[in-house]
Amino acid sequence: MTVRDLIPIAVLILLAALLPLVVTSSPVLNFLVFMLIVALGAQGWNILGGFGGQFSFGHAAFFGTGAYVTAILQTRYGINAWAGLVLATAAGAAVGWVIGFLSFRSGLRGSYFALVTLAFAEVFRILANAASFTGGAAGLLIKLDVRPANLQFDDRAVFYWLVLALVAAVLLLTRWIQRSRFGAQLVAVRENEDAAKALGVNSLKVKLRAIALSGGVTALSGCLYAQYFLYIDANIAYGSWISVELLLAPIIGGVGTVFGPVVGALTLHGLGELAKQFAGRIPGIDLIVFGGVLVLAVAFARGGILGLLERLRDRGRGMVTRGPKEVSHAGR
Amino acid sequence: MLAVEGVSKRFGGLMAVNNASLSLQPGGIVGLIGPNGAGKTTLFSMISGFVAPSDGRIRFEGTDITGEEPHRRAELGIGRTFQIVQPFAGLTVCENIAVGAYLRHAKRADATAKAREVARRVGLGTELDRPAGGLTVAGRKRLELARALATEPTLLLLDEVLAGLNPSEIRDILPVIRGIRDEGVTILMIEHVMQAVMNLCERVYVLAQGRMIAEGPPAVVCADARVIEAYLGHGAAARLKAEGAAHG
Numbered sequence: 001m002t003v004r005d006l007i008p009i010a011v012l013i014l015l016a017a018l019l020p021l022v023v024t025s026s027p028v029l030n031f032l033v034f035m036l037i038v039a040l041g042a043q044g045w046n047i048l049g050g051f052g053g054q055f056s057f058g059h060a061a062f063f064g065t066g067a068y069v070t071a072i073l074q075t076r077y078g079i080n081a082w083a084g085l086v087l088a089t090a091a092g093a094a095v096g097w098v099i100g101f102l103s104f105r106s107g108l109r110g111s112y113f114a115l116v117t118l119a120f121a122e123v124f125r126i127l128a129n130a131a132s133f134t135g136g137a138a139g140l141l142i143k144l145d146v147r148p149a150n151l152q153f154d155d156r157a158v159f160y161w162l163v164l165a166l167v168a169a170v171l172l173l174t175r176w177i178q179r180s181r182f183g184a185q186l187v188a189v190r191e192n193e194d195a196a197k198a199l200g201v202n203s204l205k206v207k208l209r210a211i212a213l214s215g216g217v218t219a220l221s222g223c224l225y226a227q228y229f230l231y232i233d234a235n236i237a238y239g240s241w242i243s244v245e246l247l248l249a250p251i252i253g254g255v256g257t258v259f260g261p262v263v264g265a266l267t268l269h270g271l272g273e274l275a276k277q278f279a280g281r282i283p284g285i286d287l288i289v290f291g292g293v294l295v296l297a298v299a300f301a302r303g304g305i306l307g308l309l310e311r312l313r314d315r316g317r318g319m320v321t322r323g324p325k326e327v328s329h330a331g332r
Numbered sequence: 333m334l335a336v337e338g339v340s341k342r343f344g345g346l347m348a349v350n351n352a353s354l355s356l357q358p359g360g361i362v363g364l365i366g367p368n369g370a371g372k373t374t375l376f377s378m379i380s381g382f383v384a385p386s387d388g389r390i391r392f393e394g395t396d397i398t399g400e401e402p403h404r405r406a407e408l409g410i411g412r413t414f415q416i417v418q419p420f421a422g423l424t425v426c427e428n429i430a431v432g433a434y435l436r437h438a439k440r441a442d443a444t445a446k447a448r449e450v451a452r453r454v455g456l457g458t459e460l461d462r463p464a465g466g467l468t469v470a471g472r473k474r475l476e477l478a479r480a481l482a483t484e485p486t487l488l489l490l491d492e493v494l495a496g497l498n499p500s501e502i503r504d505i506l507p508v509i510r511g512i513r514d515e516g517v518t519i520l521m522i523e524h525v526m527q528a529v530m531n532l533c534e535r536v537y538v539l540a541q542g543r544m545i546a547e548g549p550p551a552v553v554c555a556d557a558r559v560i561e562a563y564l565g566h567g568a569a570a571r572l573k574a575e576g577a578a579h580g
Contacts, residue, residue, distance in 0.1 A: 187427075191423060196431065202401070
């Protein structure tokens with residue numbers, strides 16, 4: 001990585017870090033924190049789906065694992081929330097590796113892989129809903145005890161900065177992936193697995209690494225969700241809503257790009273909130289907006305918002321446009 | 333360096349390759365020819381590890397590699413191109429080649445430098461930043477070659493790199509292939525363009541209906557009655573001979 005690679009990340013994060021100094025209203029900060037948590041989870045999805053081309057429909061499996069691990073460790077075993085954060089991330093990576101091992105070793109690709117991940121998330125949801133260990137259908141409540149040692153803060157802005165710092169860390173991780181041998185091999189597997197193998201790429205190993213990283217990052221976001229709202233149940237943690245959110249954000253923002261998931265999450269939730277402001281009495285209006293934005297993105301902005309901007313820039317320079325990236329992995 | 337010993341591949345009731353053997357010494361270009369459907373590509377896929385043989389063994393530099401994964405064989409030094417070109421369409425030419433270069437160069441700067449060097453060697457030096465999906469057929473063939481070369485193989489399997497090229501493009505790429513040989517890479521090539529086979533190969537193997545039917549210098553093999561019959565049908569050799577005698 002060069003300094004030039006890092007400047008855009010630094011600028012974006014610094015600007016975002018200044019926001020709480022301007023905005024102090026709780027609902028707005030709540031919205032920003034939630035949006036960043038979604039962005040973080042979406043970044044996890046993007047590592048596997050965007051760079052690796054393995055579209056998961058069940059990232060709730062990782063999000064929920066992160067949320068439940070930290071919640072259970074705190075409520076049942078009295079383990080510190082910060083340690084819970086680390087353990088939740090590790091658990092997500094482990095679950096990712098296992099799901100990856102089972103499905104990639106069997107050669108599952110494309111829609112088959114998507115269905116298997118969906119099935120895993122659903123199985124986890126049903127188990128978490130039934131077992132008493134996870135609080136069953138009543139869910140788990142993390143005790144309100146506002147101390148920094150418990151990852152609970154007086155000021156919402158502090159939590160916002162914490163999530164932002166982690167989003168920044170994952171932006172750096174993603175940039176590193178983009179610039180590394182691992183990333184090049186991962187993208188090669190996405191574009192053409194056989195050709196990659198012929199060039200000496202151990203595709204199974206590369207995909208397992210990607211899904212473990214992806215699972216870890218998404219579990220981290222689930223853990224932060226539990227820590228911020230202090231309550232989870234099976235339908236929140238393992239619900240298909242989060243699987244959809246996590247794949248929608250990168251697809252809208254720009255799949256396989258560093259900033260795509262963050263841009264997508266901001267766009268989706270920004271528009272969703274606006275819609276709620278203007279037509280708050282219609283329940284589910286934000287979901288209708290999500291659907292509309294997805295249709296627009298698929299129809300007019302393949303490669304997402306960032307892909308669209310890149311094409312407009314290229315056209316402005318009169319260059320030959322770089323073909324939409326989707327074309328190459330649409331067939332798989 | 334490479335020894336294929338009595339290898340067979342059965343797809344259901346079809347015997348695609350039947351007890352075929354070949355052996356390569358280091359250096360030089362060896363051709364693998366045969367009519368369509370003879371099993372040449374299947375044999376290539378078995379050597380590069382994409383298809384597991386039903387029977388027989390494959391040795392590379394003395395070690396048995398019959399059960400090794402394709403990526404392991406690439407690490408050992410076997411590079412291959414695909415008959416149907418398989419570019420990473422969303423990546424640039426340079427990024428495509430760098431994937432191969434990363435096999436022996438862990439650092440991005442080193443891999444990119446290697447990719448640029450290989451690109452220049454195969455004549456893609458001016459196309460480095462173009463998307464691979466936008467290359468012409470000839471460009472894609474060169475890219476296929478460049479990617480395999482970037483893995484720094486000692487044995488290079490070329491599956492019809494000349495197919496689909498026009499005569500002037502073939503003329504341009506022949507010196508590239510010779511250049512690769514001169515650097516000490518052993519080449520085994522499947523080829524239909526006979527002019528190129530005659531030009532490049534020191535030795536050819538002929539595969540027909542899954543069996544190895546002839547082996548030797550190209551001029552000798554092309555006069556072989558069994559080879560003529562494999563291409564032109566039963567009795568063709570005798571007819572040609574008779575016609576030759578009548579005209580002569």
